[in-house]
Amino acid sequence: MPVxxxxxxxxxxxxVDGFEGLTGxxxxxxxxxxxxxxxxLLEDFYPAPSTGFLVCDADARVLAVGRGVFELTGWHDADLMGQDVATALSLSDGEAIEVVREWGVRKLGQELDLVTRAGIRKPVTVDLFPAYDDDGGLLVGLTPRTA
Ligand SMILES: [Zn+2]
Structure with missing residues (x-):
């Protein structure tokens, strides 16, 4: 059953009752x-309390920003919307995102750095989930990591 x-x-x-839609x-x-x-999600996932999520389109551009991302990155929603997620956050490695987009597989626990708006390099664990609808895209979870 989808989660x-x-x-x-x-x-x-x-x-359970179709509320989440996809009925058109x-x-x-x-x-x-x-x-x-x-x-x-195909399989359940339990984010940390400090995890912030971004929803991206098939080109990995930010469509929606969840709570916690500002606290983590210093970037406001408006700064991130429509931007390439790896570029906007200066992720230390964008390859995992490409793999998720290309192969439609989830990649969890990527230990990367991002750069905050203030220019501070911050270690994060990145969890990536492909979208299963026709539009594609992906969900990016950022969790602060103590180096
Ligand atoms: Zn909600």
């Missing part, structure tokens, strides 16, 4: 916080 995660409040839900009527959204995206 959905809200990139904003990280609420996880199982689509409305954009899927979070039933807890009303965020406009919920992301389908």
């Amino acid at each position: 959905y995660i809200c990139p904003n409040c990280k609420n996880r839900s199982v689509d 009527s409305a954009q899927p959204q979070c039933r807890r916080c009303g965020f406009g995206f919920v992301f389908q």
